[in-house]
Amino acid sequence: MNRNVIWGLIGGATAIVAGAAALAAPPPGNAVKGKAVFARCAVCHRIDPVVAGGIGPNLAGVYGRPAGQRAGYAYSPAMRAAHIKWDEATLSRFLAGPGKMVPGTKMMATPVTDAQDRADVIAFLKTVGGGAK
Template identity: 55%
Template structure:
């Protein structure tokens, strides 16, 4: 019984260590650099005061918002049914490859391979509240 407890404890410590390294693996984002990287997104998405829907939904207040919930934008059924809440981890994995994260999405963007670019864009988007003002 003592051996079982030891191995359960060791496995728990290993899981915590692995979770910590996954969190540490996401680089710290720089909003100023994110604004530059967001230029790749600006053909389809707008953010900031008076941002309007375009080919894609406006991204004001996207961090913390439920996927497929920008009123008036026609999302794919896959996006509406995804159940995703746009936290940093979900945005990061979506930006790596939208069609992999949400099969059936209308978003045709191939993805951002650089983790730092994704972190920077997320930091940039986090600045904006739902009305487009900076927090």
């Protein structure tokens, strides 16, 4: 094996280790960028606590709340029975595949495949408190 091959192997192994670390720890979110990502959600979700309407529930104050609890919104039976508390980990899993995490959910949204986009939009959701419990 010549030196270049050896360095190539070391470089590849380092990349694999870095990739594993990225999987284990979600990237920190940026709320400003997350507001832009939220444009994808705003088709269906209101975020201002006093603005009614939307195909989906108003998401003001959703961070830290149990799933399916916004007063006045007709959730699917699946979401009402999900027993999830919305935090970084659960929101990230849900946004990556709504129907995979909550089979039978009526959230028919395109999954947010990019982990950084998910972290950013979650950081944005955290900044928007208020709304009904």
